[in-house]
Amino acid sequence: MKRSKDTFNRFVKGDLNGKRSGKPRFKSVRRYRTFSIPQLKPGCLTVTANPHRRKNGSARRDIAYINLPKVGQVKLIYHRPIPERFTIKAALVSHKADGWYITLTLEDKSVPSLKPPEIEATEENSLGLDVGLGRGEAFALTTCATNRSLNSANASPLQTASDGEIEPIQQHYRNSEAKLARLANRKDGKPNKSASRRKLAKKISKHHQKLQRKRKQFHYESATKLVSRDEQVFFVENIKPGNLSRKNKPKQDENGKYLPNGQSAKSGLNKSINDAGWGQFLSILAYKAAKAGKSVVKVKPHDTSQVCSCCNRFEEKDLSVRIHECLCGLIMDRDWNAAINIKRVGSCILPTIKRRKRSRKAATKEAYTVP
Template sequence: MNISHQYKLLPTQAQKAIMNRWLDMCRAEYNYLLAERFDWWEKNRNDVNSCPLICHLPELKDNPNYYSQKRALVTLKQERPWYKDVHSQVLQDCAKRVKLAFDRFIKGDCNGNRSGKPRFKALNRYRSFTYTQITGGDITGNAINLSKVGKVKLILHRPIPDGFIAKTAIISKKSDGWYVTISLADESVPDIKIDVTPTKENSVALDLGLEKFAALSTGKFIDIPQYFRCSEDKCALLQQKVSTRKKGSRAKKLLNRKVGKLHQKIARQRKQFHFEAAGKILTNADVVFVENLKVRNMSKRAKPKQDETGKFLHNGQAAKSGLNKSIADAGWASFLDILSFKAEKAGQKVVKVDPYGTSQHCSTCLNKVPKDLSERWHSCPSCSLSIDRDTNSAILIKKLGLDVSLSIKRSTRKGREAHAVLS
């Protein structure tokens, strides 16, 4: 079983200077290794048969990979002796990060989804380094021994569980200081096996929204706090002050630090709310049905519109930007990850259901009741059901998740209306 704990570090001024210097050197090495990969990719990615026979084929360079770039660190330390001050594991982790970023760009993940082109790290964008091998002896009392940095004090707000062995340590720099994330493993503790059969009694469904954070199939609601909206004016005022300060001045740096701390506070408030909401939901149900939302697609910019002359027309981007900000403030994707994490840890289950059509059908008679997004109340003319729109969707999500009595048929290409039928 693998877990991770994060603790706040209390380094001295000398230790802060060392870690800041390491971050800057690791950032430079990351950018160099990434540029080496891009150089090979741009010059050698075409197949031989795509070139004309009369052209000159230069000698192909060796494809830089994780192992070749890791071996090159020996030459790096000879040419730049100051890199000898950095721990070898920290430098090797730079090569590993480049490999992961480039592989996601070229090959994609296990599902075949490719990420965007990796970007070079600007100043203050490379904010962590990793010790890939630490032992339990490195953590003694309220201090952790970091090689070539020394013993650094930490706030041990929760003890390390008995039997777990420390594997890796990630040192990260945040707006309010330094933190260490320790990965722990215990092979004697088996992974939790989830063997829960969803029924009508032990399951609940929820529909995420912006007026209410979630509507449960039981008829209850979870209010949305909107932490960013509450601090938006304060954040705007700080950013206005930042723009008036001279670039590179100490006053500008201090104000930027205040902006960063404010955003960090908002993120922590939202995360705490997500954990509390997930705990309340999982207390009363063993199986939770949720919508399989594509949050990234939902928060995209509106597509531009043009007339016959090429003039851009109004596309509703001003309203869409406000909607995107509210979606980001709600943090649906983060909440679903936390809900799945807590459920798996407790031996419970989270099942994702296709949300298409769940807001346009009646949960009782299954007839289609078309509604605009502004209509927040569901009134069915067939069965006279009149309930909150989100509650109706949550009940329908639960029925689809149980897959006992219904299935919703989608609209055909001929334009026939979607309808629900009993299976």
């Protein structure tokens, strides 16, 4: 009830900034997959030891029940014990493909609030990170006045560090597209509202849930690997993946006929962006860094891949150009060059690069040095 009221208030009055949301649509009971319980009574969770033993003699999992308002006693799998002195304040019940889950919010007033650490970034204790999708090549870095020895190690990086280290991306959805297409074709061939159709739909949902969990596990492993390094400050791109994966605006002529707008090519890029999960990775990295006493700083990524990290020369290049080649002799991977520039912008070595207006004649203009 509260969620519906808040939705209508945002539609009529708007939020704190005055922005109004769209008109809320009707949602049936089947469409509500989560409901929140803002307050639980003390002692709502009861845990008793399981008297039965396994065949090898080991103890079984404890038997636990939770008392939910207007629902009653619900049995749950008590897989993680609640720490001492913590009290249960709220709960979030969600329905997923493989069953029901409950998330408990705990509170301990003796625990101080976490404050972000204040660390002064230097050349030695900082690292720049550039997230990407394209095919990357690692090169041996030498002086910018000489030619590079190309030591290519082909990979598709999720993130490239300013020291040249890359983390290969795990395209979970791309690797499972064929299997999901076969299951969808089988489901479409079944009669509507039949039991076999529902079983296949549930199977597809479980497979999507498996991909989601594999992606999240990969992000946690990548963030842990970064946090375990000696660097204390991580400079990342301040990006919004939701805006990057938007559809192109339709184009119409004078007669109202729709013209090609490049959405066919953009759809594949949007799919890869959503499969990479940049937003989830950066949020997990910020959480892991704060837990380890380190900090994550977001910087503006405008044209960081267009500026040379050696001589500050700006030269516009297309997204398909994956190698950065400058007149000063610097030849390196595009994402590596961007990661170095991100670190320079975050360390105030290079001023924030302002976004330039794109024009058709921009490619013919001579390159110039960033002031």
